[in-house]
Amino acid sequence: MFVELPVELEGKIFELAFLQNPLDILSLLLVCKRIYTWIEPLRFRTVRLNDSAHSHAFMSELRCKPAAYFERHVKSLMLESDFKWTLDDVCEIMGKCQGIIHFGTTYRFNEPILLGMLASMRVRSLTLSLGPLFAFVLRPIDSGHAALAHTTHLVLHDKLLSGELLLQRVHDALPGLPALTHLRLKLHYRSQFHDFAMLLKSCPRLQILLLNSDSNNSLAWTHLTFSDPDPRLVVSREPFAYSDFWKDWEVKARGGIDLWARAEDFVAQKRAGLVEMTDIWLPSESI
Numbered sequence: 001m002f003v004e005l006p007v008e009l010e011g012k013i014f015e016l017a018f019l020q021n022p023l024d025i026l027s028l029l030l031v032c033k034r035i036y037t038w039i040e041p042l043r044f045r046t047v048r049l050n051d052s053a054h055s056h057a058f059m060s061e062l063r064c065k066p067a068a069y070f071e072r073h074v075k076s077l078m079l080e081s082d083f084k085w086t087l088d089d090v091c092e093i094m095g096k097c098q099g100i101i102h103f104g105t106t107y108r109f110n111e112p113i114l115l116g117m118l119a120s121m122r123v124r125s126l127t128l129s130l131g132p133l134f135a136f137v138l139r140p141i142d143s144g145h146a147a148l149a150h151t152t153h154l155v156l157h158d159k160l161l162s163g164e165l166l167l168q169r170v171h172d173a174l175p176g177l178p179a180l181t182h183l184r185l186k187l188h189y190r191s192q193f194h195d196f197a198m199l200l201k202s203c204p205r206l207q208i209l210l211l212n213s214d215s216n217n218s219l220a221w222t223h224l225t226f227s228d229p230d231p232r233l234v235v236s237r238e239p240f241a242y243s244d245f246w247k248d249w250e251v252k253a254r255g256g257i258d259l260w261a262r263a264e265d266f267v268a269q270k271r272a273g274l275v276e277m278t279d280i281w282l283p284s285e286s287i
Contacts, residue, residue, distance in 0.1 A: 041069075046076040046102075046253045048246070049093070051084045059089065067096040076102035076253035078127075078246060079109040091117065102253045104128065104246070107157070111135075118147035127155040127249060130173065131166050141169050143176030153182040153260060155249075160185060162192040171195070175202045182206075182260060187213040187235065200230050210263045210282075211235045229277040231270040234263045236282045 044058050062070060074097040079090060090109050094100070094117040103118065104127030112135050114128075126148070134141040142148075154177070160167040174180065183206055185196075191211075200209055213235050236259060240248065252258040259282075266282050269275040 041073045044070070044074050046250060047074060047093075048078045048080060048250065049085055049090075050080040050082040055085075059085075059093075062093065062096060067098075070096045071098045074100060076100065076250075078103075078249060078253075079105040080246070081106040081108045083108075087111070087113065094118075094121075101125065104155070104249050107132070110157075115145060115147045119145065122150045123147070124150055124179075125153040125155075125252070126151045127157075129157040130170055131158050134169075141173035143173040144178075148177050150179050151177060152179050153184075154180055155184040157186070159188060160191070160195070161188060162195055167195065171199055171202070174199065180206060182208045182210070184210040184212065184260075187211040196233065197230070200232060206232060208260070208263050208267055209233050210259065212240060213237050231267055231277050233280050234266055234282050235280045236263075238282075238284060 044061075047055070047058050049055050049058075077093065077097060077100050079085075087109060091113070094114075098121055100121050101123055102125045103121075103123045104125075105114070107129070110129050110132045112133060115133060118126075130141055156170070158166060158170060160170055174183065180203070183199075183203070196209060196211065200206065203209075209232055211234070238244075238259075248258050252260060262285060263282060266275065270277055270279065
């Protein structure tokens with residue numbers, strides 16, 4: 001028996017099919033004209049700028065379609081450490097893709113010029129290094145800068161070592177970020193738990209402090225006891241290589257279950273009494 005679905009539901013089904021299997025886009029585009037109209041704008045919803053065919057197609061169309069198309073449809077942008085593209089290319093992209101809400105960059109493009117471009121957007125999820133972004137080391141990091149005004153999820157590449165100036169600059173700035181609820185930092189073998197405990201106290205609106213560890217860095221933390229446990233602290237033992245880290249970034253950009261989602265579930269279990277408040281270790285799971 002043939003059942004005709006509502007148009008809105010049919011569109012959602014094909015959109016979900018694309019989001020779960022982006023490589024199937026060519027097959028989806030060929031189904032019919034109506035589905036082409038729904039799916040075609042999704043091709044560049046998430047862009048990882050590298051030397052891929054997808055990036056080349058994106059740049060080609062960026063230079064021939066109106067800016068309004070990209071402002072409406074490009075929502076996630078990641079700048080890889082690929083020497084195919086230049087900072088001028090990045091400026092062109094961000095000038096036209098004003099609707100970005102999910103942004104990440106590697107060291108190659110992590111420069112102060114990004115601040116002005118991010119300031120004109122409403123980016124909610126940022127992955128970058130604050131130190132190079134605010135390069136004048138003798139000045140405080142400007143937590144009131146418009147580039148950070150809407151950021152709820154912040155992932156920092158900065159190497160924050162106890163006693164060093166960068167740690168102090170970053171820690172001084174974070175409590176002033178008006179929308180920040182989720183913060184993810186690297187756990188270095190020279191990291192001190194005291195620094196993170198103080199950070200949690202200074203950021204009462206923070207819902208999760210997620211630390212990335214690995215088997216070596218985590219050894220010094222294994223036997224920690226807590227007189228005043230904070231359920232918001234979560235440590236992941238999973239060392240992310242470059243490809244794994246940005247794969248997880250893309251999972252979030254496409255609405256999947258990423259490390260953030262797992263950390264949120266873990267904190268919820270602690271608050272519900274299903275996990276000990278003193279447990280900081282996120283259970284391992286393939287991403």
